[in-house]
Amino acid sequence: MLEYLPPLNEHNLPYPDTIHPIVVHFVIAMVLFAVLCDAIGFLTKNVRLHEVSWWNLFFATLSIFIAVLFGQLEAGLAEPYNAAQSTLNLHTLLGWSLSGILAAITAWRYILRARDPQKVPLAFMGANVLLTGLVFFQVYLGDKLVWVYGLHTVPVVEAIRQGALQ
Template structure:
């Protein structure tokens, strides 16, 4: 089977898909957390319901983000200086996918037991999850803005033998 031709970003399609899905997941998890915190203090069951559905959709979407991240990282021209950050970002991506799924499952159980209330322990774990997401955002930003993953001038320089 012939390989697909790659564009100027070293991708077989017009633009990276991973960041699009990732930003969707980040927004949903952050909004879910916001709704949980406000819903907890105001006892607003509608906000708790919105929170659950945001986490539910994010739990599925994060696996798509990781899969496209793996694909696009495999197509990137990775140089030695970027490898530790890429490896940590990859590890964190899979870890976050599992954690978001587990937290969503826990949230589902909480919702089924008592949809009007969430325990403080859940908010503590959700806060930790948000901190991990901020770390992952930093790593992803570093891969793009510092190491130039899928950035045309960096790819062109590497094709010409100029190593960053």
């Protein structure tokens, strides 16, 4: 069965480069922009910004599941060494959790929008602050996996293949 799979390249991937960061940066931007639009809309009473926020949350929720799927695939192909394993496990757990949290917040936002599209309650703004904190922590973990542990970088992949990293 394995002979039907494409060979892995120097990044230990069956395609040219990682896809997870591309999709996840799209999600991060949409979530943070949604929170910013809601905050400005909340302070200025500009209801159009709440509409912009809703659509950003909606598409971010769809996109986060794609990001998590590619993240799972690429994490499995990374063959993480011992030093990176705990950070990767936490990043994976938080990624799956964030997909559920974002879906729940988006559902809540949909209900709020259906009831009264003119305003967003303070409790929802608090949830936005929590969501922003979780996103920033997740970004920190992802950055650590790439810039500290070098997952899917050519030198690290070569070191793992040669048995230099365990």
